[in-house]
Amino acid sequence: MKPILQTLSLFLFFLSSLTVKAQGGVRFGFGPNYAVPLVKGAGEESRVGYYLEFHYKFAETPWSLNTRLNYEIYATNKDNHYTYTRPFQKRALSLVASANYDLVQSGFCRPYVGAGVGLSVDNEGRGVFNEGHVYHPVLVPRVGVTFWRHLDCALQYTLAAGHSSRLAVSMGYRF
Secondary structure: OHHHHHHHHHHHHHHHHHHHHOOOOEEEEEEEEEEEOOOOOHHHOOEEEEEEEEEEEOOOOOEEEEEEEEEEEEEEOOOOOOOOOOOEEEEEEEEEEEEEEEOOOOOOEEEEEEEEEEEEEEEEOOOOOOOOOEEEEEEEEEEEEEEOOOEEEEEEEEEEOOOOOEEEEEEEEEO
8 A cells, every 4th residue: 555655646746746847947856765874784774765856946046946855764873883783774754955056057967066954753663753753953965966957866964963864875857
């Protein structure tokens, strides 16, 4: 049932992006992301997540604004000793508003840098909003490149309180 709901929600977002796209500078994007394991032995605990994004590009300027919803599954340690304890899995849902600056404004390859702030809900084990979830303010620096104005590849580091900071790689499509 869960995969059907995810597919249906992505389809609805796709349809809404077609109407938003007709209005001008607002674009919609989605794709997979992967929390890079920074903890020794954490490769087994990190999984592929996904993101949804609304992107507004200002006309004739290098600036753009994003609102991004990330779902990530990553590994961490409770005690911050990265070599002595076994990592465990955490899940996070974060909503981040960010500003990006395009380093190159034309051509098929457009690198950018950006930063954002938002809120993250993190939880150990299954589910984000199950018992034990914690809210964190987050700061998210990001570097990326957009190819052909549609394919977006990014590397972002989510700075959060406690042991909830994480590095993620994402690749998605903007409509």
